[in-house]
Amino acid sequence: MLQNKIVIRYADGRLLKGITTDFFPNKESFHVSLAGAAPESKPREIRIPDLKAIFFVKEFDGNPDYDDRKEFDPGKPVIGRKISVVFKDGELMVGTTSGYQPDRTGFFINPADPKSNIERCFVVTKATSDVKLM
Secondary structure: OOOEEEEEEEOOOOEEEEEEOOOOOOOOEEEEEEOOOOOOOOOEEEEHHHEEEEEEEOOOOOOOOOOOOOOOOOOOOOOOEEEEEEEOOOOEEEEEEOOOOOOOOEEEEEEOOOOOOEEEEEEEHHHEEEEEEO
């Protein structure tokens, strides 16, 4: 069973870190085993409509001083469509997508910065204020 390290950002700013094995972009909810919780703890149910985004990460802590680049390396080929997303809280994310459709609950972005701690991000569409394919 594939375990994904995730950082969940709620639309209201709350943050959770943990592991999920049952996230699917077309489902209304999924479960997360919280980082640092006792092994016998039950996973918490997370509802997609309550979220801003789900960040699939390399490490839970990453480097808090690192600021992801917002441009692509001109010497490397780009896989997918370039996309720029501004969240309602003002955060900007730039990357690539292969499945953005504005009428869907959300979509995945792969960050433009290869050194980002974020491997990919599931963006909840209603948490965005501007989405542009570039």
